[in-house]
Amino acid sequence: MNTTDKSKNTYFIFTVIGVSVLLILQFIAHRTTPFMRDDLWYATNLVTGEKVSSVSDIIESQIWHYFNWGGRSINHALLQAVLASGEVAADIFNILATIILGFAIYKTSRAKNPLMFLLCEALIVAFNASLFFSMLWESGSVNYLYSTSWILLYVAVILKELDLDLIKEGDSKGKTIAKCIWIIPLALIAGWSTENMGPTCFVLTVGVIIFLAVKKRKIPIFLFEGALMTLIGSAVLILAPGNFVRNQFVEKASLINIIRARIDSFLMSGCGFLLPSFLFAIILLVIQIYIIKEIKPRDIALFAFAVIAQGAMILSPAYPQRASFGIMCVLITYIVSVISKLFEKNKKIGWLFVALASSMFLKAVIMILTEIIFPAV
Numbered sequence: 001m002n003t004t005d006k007s008k009n010t011y012f013i014f015t016v017i018g019v020s021v022l023l024i025l026q027f028i029a030h031r032t033t034p035f036m037r038d039d040l041w042y043a044t045n046l047v048t049g050e051k052v053s054s055v056s057d058i059i060e061s062q063i064w065h066y067f068n069w070g071g072r073s074i075n076h077a078l079l080q081a082v083l084a085s086g087e088v089a090a091d092i093f094n095i096l097a098t099i100i101l102g103f104a105i106y107k108t109s110r111a112k113n114p115l116m117f118l119l120c121e122a123l124i125v126a127f128n129a130s131l132f133f134s135m136l137w138e139s140g141s142v143n144y145l146y147s148t149s150w151i152l153l154y155v156a157v158i159l160k161e162l163d164l165d166l167i168k169e170g171d172s173k174g175k176t177i178a179k180c181i182w183i184i185p186l187a188l189i190a191g192w193s194t195e196n197m198g199p200t201c202f203v204l205t206v207g208v209i210i211f212l213a214v215k216k217r218k219i220p221i222f223l224f225e226g227a228l229m230t231l232i233g234s235a236v237l238i239l240a241p242g243n244f245v246r247n248q249f250v251e252k253a254s255l256i257n258i259i260r261a262r263i264d265s266f267l268m269s270g271c272g273f274l275l276p277s278f279l280f281a282i283i284l285l286v287i288q289i290y291i292i293k294e295i296k297p298r299d300i301a302l303f304a305f306a307v308i309a310q311g312a313m314i315l316s317p318a319y320p321q322r323a324s325f326g327i328m329c330v331l332i333t334y335i336v337s338v339i340s341k342l343f344e345k346n347k348k349i350g351w352l353f354v355a356l357a358s359s360m361f362l363k364a365v366i367m368i369l370t371e372i373i374f375p376a377v
Contacts, residue, residue, distance in 0.1 A: 007350070011115040014354075018118040018361050019102070022125065023095055025368040029136055030091035032375050035083060038139040042076060043083040052084045071240025072143065074192050079142040090138055097146050098124070098135070104152035105329060108159065109337035110298070116340050119357045123332045125364035127280075129273035130321035132376040144325035147193040151326065152333065154190035154201060155305070157183065158208055158226060162297040180222045187226040191233025196312040197326045198237055202230040204305050211297065247317075263314070273324040274310065277331040281306070284338040292342075302334040 035043060044051055046061040046069075058080045062073045070076075082090045102121040109116070125131060133140040157179075187205075191198040205227040212219045285303060288295040309327045313319050343353050 007347075008114065011113055015114045015118040018357075019121050022121050022361070022364055022368070023098065025365060025372070026098060026125075026135070027091060027095050029368050029371045030094055031088075032372055033132075033136045033138075035087060035090075035138055037137070039083055039137070042079050042139065052080050058084075065242060067241045068245050069242040070246055071192075071237040071243055072194070073236075073240075074189050075143050075147055075194075078146060079139060082142060083138060094135070094138075094141050094145065097141070097149060101145060101149040101152070101329065104149050104156065105333045105336060108152050108156040108302075108333045109340060110163070111336050111340035113340060113343055113353075115353065115357055116336050116343075119339070119353075119360060120332065120336055122357065122360040122364045123277075123335070124329065125367055126360045127277045127328050127332060128367070129324050129328070131367055132371055133320070134322040134325040136371060140322045143194070144322055148197070148326045148329045150186065151190050151193055151197050151201060152329065154186050154226070154230075155204065155302075155330075155333075157186070158201075158205055158223070159298045159301055161208055161212065161220065161223065162301065176220070176222075179220075180225060183222045183225050184229055187229035188233045191230035192237045193233070194323075194326060195238060195316065196309045196323075198230065198234040199312060200305055200309040202227060202234055203308055204301060205230055207301065207304070273319075273321050274327060274331070277328045277335070278306075281331045281334050284335060287342075288338060296341075299334060299337055302330060302337065306330040306334065 042061075044061075045057040047064050048057075048060075050057075052058060052061070058077050061080060062077045065076060066073050082093055085093070098121070101124060102117060105120040105124075106117045109120075111117070111120075125135075128134060130140075134144045135141055187201070190201045193201075205223060209219055209223050209227065212223075281303060285295075288299065306327050309330065313323065316323070339353060339356070343350060
């Protein structure tokens with residue numbers, strides 16, 4: 001066994017232990033967090049008020065919800081199903097969702113070192129502006145933790161078209177047909193996710209299509225399908241009659257006050273909620289442009305995705321901390337992507353990345369322990 005193999009084995013063992021510790025602590029935190037607030041409402045048939053006991057209850061609830069409260073039908077249907085499974089099962093689903101999200105970030109970043117998976121899982125917690133309301137509270141968990149997973153899986157498929165080394169391998173006719181089929185539901189739920197991330201998926205897809213056209217490269221049919229379905233999903237989400245009904249309950253204010261409030265909320269998110277992830281990402285972007293002098297199209301796309309999704313939030317009447325979760329995960333994907341490239345180019349500074357992963361791991365552990373010892377319930 002050579003030195004490289006020994007290092008990979010060491011990183012793998014370190015990652016397994018580290019991720020296991022994080023997941024065990026998160027499960028304990030979930031067990032100390034009961035269903036609460038919106039959970040109690042979504043655990044019932046929204047029409048009859050009775051406890052959800054069947055798929056028909058969920059369908060009936062979401063039809064009512066779409067026309068009377070909001071358009072996040074995919075998220076809230078899944079939420080009702082998870083709540084109906086009970087608290088223990090829901091906690092297990094949350095841990096599985098955390099693993100899937102870490103995997104989605106890892107794959108989208110095209111990282112190769114197993115240590116990067118630990119970094120993914122650690123940063124999801126360490127950079128989180130609202131750990132309780134985005135990961136522990138069930139309604140927040142499904143709306144942000146779960147939905148960000150399938151959004152990033154969609155993004156990974158789209159960004160693959162920017163990588164010449166992967167495109168050269170080519171797909172068989174069967175794989176191409178299959179992709180044209182399964183991209184439809186994946187793109188639809190990616191667009192029909194949250195009000196800022198869904199439309200940004202559409203913008204990303206169109207951007208990739210334009211990039212390929214400018215480079216005079218073949219544009220796969222599934223990209224057009226993805227653009228269409230993310231657009232449809234976003235439109236169905238944003239134009240839901242329930243959104244307009246719900247806005248009637250919002251206190252009226254003058255146009256100037258509305259603009260001022262939205263700018264304040266937007267700046268607060270950028271300077272507060274997302275400061276660690278944006279600052280880290282900007283530092284790496286500067287390193288790529290001015291020191292390494294090499295930046296891949298996929299890295300530009302990831303950073304641009306985060307900026308556009310953040311910019312879209314200025315249109316939102318409110319910007320709670322938990323709403324920054326998806327943007328944070330895209331920034332983490334960019335961060336891991338760049339760090340992975342730096343690691344592969346210069347393995348002599350591997351100790352620096354071990355130190356980074358270790359420090360983020362420790363911060364994540366402290367944050368989870370804080371939620372366990374001092375629950376926000």
